[in-house]
Amino acid sequence: NEATEYETDGYRWLAPEIIAGDPEKTRETWMSNAYSFGMLLWEMVTGEEAYGSCSPVQAAVGIAACGLRPEIPKECPQVLRYLMTKCWNTCPSTRPDFSHIHCTLLRAISR
Incomplete structure (x- = not known):
């Protein structure tokens, strides 16, 4: 069932x-x-x-109510760390739009 799959798997990206x-x-x-x-x-x-390592319910509650976000590895390039952190901002209007994301990635690969 597509709805059940979305409810139990898609939460990771919501x-x-x-x-x-x-x-x-x-x-x-x-x-x-x-x-x-x-x-x-x-x-x-x-x-x-x-x-x-979380059940769908644990993750969904953690994300929505407790600000749960994955830990970014120490070896992650700074530009990707920056983008992840900005994209995960609790306030939706402060997240980068895709033109900003695109420009940030282009600048990073052209260095």
Whole structure:
């Protein structure tokens, strides 16, 4: 069942405001997508599944109510650390938009 899979697996990438919101009224935005991008970036850097040691309920409550975020490895390049931290900001309007993310990554690879 696609809905069940989303509820039990997709939580790993969902922004806190999406998890905590009313499913009938809450819509994804570029801000929630930026959060999800930060999670995907973390998974690419670490090669791990975010919150793999937590149950879906533990992770969802931790993300939405307690500010749970994955630990960024010490060896993570500074530019990726910066992007993850910005993308995971608790206040959605302070997350970077995708043009900023794109420019940041382009500057990093052109150095």
